[in-house]
Amino acid sequence: MRATLIYGAGDVRIGDVPDPELRQPTDALVRVLRACICGSDLWPYGSKAPVEHGDRIGHEFLGVIEEVGSEVSGFKRGDVVVAPFVWSDGTCDFCREGLQTSCRHGGTWGRDGVDGGQGEAVRVPQAQGTLVKLPVGEESALLASLLSLSDVFPTGYHCAKTAGVNPRTTVTVIGDGAVGLSAVLSAKRLGAERIILMGRHKDRTDLGVEFGATDVVAERGQEGVERVKELTGGDGTHTVLECVGLEAALDTAFAVVRAGGTISRVGAPQYRQVSFGFPDFLRNITLTGGVAPARAYIEELLPDILDGRIEPGRVFDRTVRLDGVPDGYRAMAEREALKVMIEP
Amino acid sequence: MRATLIYGAGDVRIGDVPDPELRQPTDALVRVLRACICGSDLWPYGSKAPVEHGDRIGHEFLGVIEEVGSEVSGFKRGDVVVAPFVWSDGTCDFCREGLQTSCRHGGTWGRDGVDGGQGEAVRVPQAQGTLVKLPVGEESALLASLLSLSDVFPTGYHCAKTAGVNPRTTVTVIGDGAVGLSAVLSAKRLGAERIILMGRHKDRTDLGVEFGATDVVAERGQEGVERVKELTGGDGTHTVLECVGLEAALDTAFAVVRAGGTISRVGAPQYRQVSFGFPDFLRNITLTGGVAPARAYIEELLPDILDGRIEPGRVFDRTVRLDGVPDGYRAMAEREALKVMIEP
The missing domain is CATH 3.90.180.10 (Medium-chain alcohol dehydrogenases, catalytic domain)
Structure with missing residues (x-):
């Protein structure tokens, strides 16, 4: 064959x-x-x-x-x-x-x-x-x-589920690839009312909006972080769905997650070390996710x-x-x- | 005054x-x-x-x-x-x-x-x-x-709660200080039936046994990891309560946590980076905890x-x-x- x-x-x-x-x-x-x-x-x-x-x-x-x-x-x-x-x-x-x-x-x-x-x-x-x-x-x-x-869809869903997305949690999705868009759809399905999608490809984020994203942040790095902070009264979101796998995306995730919040990652990590020391310990941040069953x-x-x-x-x-x-x-x-x- | x-x-x-x-x-x-x-x-x-x-x-x-x-x-x-x-x-x-x-x-x-x-x-x-x-x-x-x-007691309790300890989870507690012993007592209170306490001070681990530890592992480093693996059929435990705060303790935590399991840390981290890349992503490990409310x-x-x-x-x-x-x-x-x- x-x-x-x-x-x-x-x-x-x-x-x-x-x-x-x-x-x-x-x-x-x-x-x-x-x-x-x-x-x-x-x-x-x-x-x-x-x-x-x-x-x-x-x-x-x-x-x-x-x-x-x-x-x-x-x-x-x-x-x-x-x-x-x-x-x-x-x-x-x-x-x-x-x-x-x-x-x-x-x-x-x-x-x-x-x-x-x-x-x-x-x-x-x-x-x-x-x-x-x-x-x-x-x-x-x-x-x-x-x-x-x-x-791709269960991977986005695993991300949203392990992050604990529910009707009371605000959500940031990092990445407008097929997994990120699936994570948006999953967060919506789990009842999230505020879903901020970080991505810079308009055709993709447009589909993300159809899937349930309420806000799109096209800026990256520190500019993107500040934009999410602005949208959330300075706090960041309860959950962050990291759908990229690069260190910069994870750094953004830690920067936009609210105290007490959860980051779930389903992008295969292209890094070995995670910056996750005392400051985020004081904020009670959780890092979860992994390869989706x-x-x-x-x-x-x-x-x-x-x-x-x-x-x-x-x-x-x-x-x-x-x-x-x-x-x-x-x-x-x-x-x-x-x-x-x-x-x- | x-x-x-x-x-x-x-x-x-x-x-x-x-x-x-x-x-x-x-x-x-x-x-x-x-x-x-x-x-x-x-x-x-x-x-x-x-x-x-x-x-x-x-x-x-x-x-x-x-x-x-x-x-x-x-x-x-x-x-x-x-x-x-x-x-x-x-x-x-x-x-x-x-x-x-x-x-x-x-x-x-x-x-x-x-x-x-x-x-x-x-x-x-x-x-x-x-x-x-x-x-x-x-x-x-x-x-x-x-x-x-x-x-000290709510800190141990926060560790056990955020790790998700319940009657169906096996537990490893790393550290026989007052927080570690409080974590043992907390895990017992939450119904855990198997609580492995890693510590090398016999007077302290003796109190840990009175608090509910079912096994004591006095060995440290790789030897300690192997001992916990032996006690758990090679798998490690569903939850690991890291009550020290040093990098070596966290390394041990990753080595003894079962696939799909959760590490909770309440020892104030004396490190900035966590080794938490692809291998533990494939095992769906969660790292949670933080300063206890x-x-x-x-x-x-x-x-x-x-x-x-x-x-x-x-x-x-x-x-x-x-x-x-x-x-x-x-x-x-x-x-x-x-x-x-x-x-x-």
Whole structure:
């Protein structure tokens, strides 16, 4: 079959790889209907050292069950399913607690003999714990929003949930990428009435306003901090959703969080040290978040999508076929596209 | 009147200071029945630059109302009261939220014309918001435990509460000082069934066991980490209560916290940077805590002390008169005493 391979920084190609087949009785085979490119795929796209044989890539997909192993129940050929961005058994203590990203028998797509998501098909390990059946057909108009359940939307939701967003909390969202916009939508869904979105790309923050942002701060650094302070009577907001992952974004988060408040971060940290000493100790600041256990949130978020109450799939502003994937990476890296969907 | 003055590192003296008197209609005058020396008083005792006129010190006390200003209601001459370690108005938004340490009109004892706690009497600003009336007489046998409500016990309790300790969470307490032992007692009170106390002073950890610790780990550093891992099937504990404030203690906290877990710190951080990058992001670790709003917890904890269910005052292992305060500082600094009570 054909799948996406990354050979190094800036070098993504479509190539032939072995057709997946069942290996364990807990596996399922899924033909991919939709996949997408993640902001985190841009880290290797920006810096990966060259490799001779390309590595598989992609961890967000939605597809149709082709075949299931003998120990997989509840799924049959033809079911449309979505896969979260890690696979997990669904039965260990971490999975039962809703922290499937720490599953004792789970793992990552595109590694150790497991297919990446950006291809024609995927062998899904621990299929019963990993996959969620979607009550739609292959031609559903909801596929984009349903695909967002694989990663980007639950990542924004994890950010808002772990920050403790509720109707009484004011919110700052840092970052107008697809995760930041998903965090806005999530904060709105959790009842926040004041959502300040910090971002400087007008087309993106415009979508953020449609998702529920009440204020947009386009300024960055100290200017941006002062603007948020102005908007909040000098105090900052109860919660800050840090959706970038760079040190400067986290510095901004500490500067705009109200005393007693919580910063949640879901942007993969591109730093090792956090400036978090005595002054923020005196202010009782909490730093939480982390990689999102998307699987934990899918059942909760699904009905809103099926009912049309929310459209998280609007973060996809371009769709490509497999051949267009390399250009999709380029477009996202150059911020020409917000998030690229793949229809293999 | 006589009060404690600090002239520099290692130089604490008792001296004469002006008798306090009401200055604002919101003030009260309190004659001190009991005060004490805090672990945090040892920071200036260890490193303060010399000053010509000594600075006032002490922020934990319990006493008798001598006089109240015209705007203070609910208190009268003769009432026994405890003061938390910051004063606060009790009416601003932060106070109403239970974050009195960020009160918009509050402040710190021993500064800006406000008396320190280690003296014969104190002018209490914002008395109505600050003080809590105690239903006991001046000779009560409970005074030590009631004094602990001023700082050390609510500090341990804040640590356990913000960490989310409950009957389903395992707990590691780092530090066998008075705050660490108070954290053990607090975790027990919140229902924790497994409380691992890390400390190497046997007399202190023995009290920790009486307070509820189920395991004691005397080893430090990597050895201590391995011991906690052994005790928890390799996982670490759901919550870690960091009651020291040094970088090494925080490093230990990150090493023994279970994936998805929470570290709460109440030891004043003697560091600026926290190693909290990608690996702990992948494990969804939360870092919370901060300076304890003691005032927020006093009403909740008081009944257990009055009923004799808990005896947090057992952390006081020495009592001195005012003249003995300098030697009390020395004894605590040399770890000869755990926590010194003052009976002026």
